[in-house]
Amino acid sequence: MLNEQSLRTIFEKKYDRADWYKVLRQNFYVETLREPAADITSRIKSNPYKAKAFELGSFETPSGQLVGLYEVHAQGAKLHRNRRALRDLLSDIYRNDVEAALVVFVQDSKWRFTYVSEIAERDAAGKR
Incomplete structure (x- = not known):
């Protein structure tokens, strides 16, 4: 697992997919990542x-x-103002293909990542 200083170094510099893969493997325990990544741009509806x-x-x-x-x-x-609109770019994909998504948004030297999930737990009365 990457320590706090290693993570800080990665998150504070320009996005690098190899560094992100390192975070995914070591901190999220992801075993298989695509190389090369699959282009899914054509699946974005809007x-x-x-x-x-x-x-x-x-x-x-x-x-x-x-x-x-x-x-x-x-x-x-x-990136800092259009969070919802950016998240909605892939909404059809993550609603149909997976139960949640971890998405990295990249713009020049800036980047952010977000976790998106449509799954809601309900209590016995059916309330969230």
Whole structure:
């Protein structure tokens, strides 16, 4: 597992897929990652940012949830302001293919990652 300083170094520099793969393997225990990543840009239904999207792989959580791993290059969007719109770029993909998604959004030297899940736990009364 990468320590705090190693993670900080990776997260504070320009996005590098090899470094992200290292985080996924060592901190999320992902065994299989695509090389090369699969281009899934054509599967984006609405793409106002002309984003390019890639599937990096997937992993299963200890509770059995399948989590897809994606990378999105969105040059026309502000990463810090358009979180929902960016997340929605892949909504059809992660709603149909996996139960959750870990997505890296890349723009020039900036990048962010987000975890998306549509699964909600309900209590006996049916409330979230």
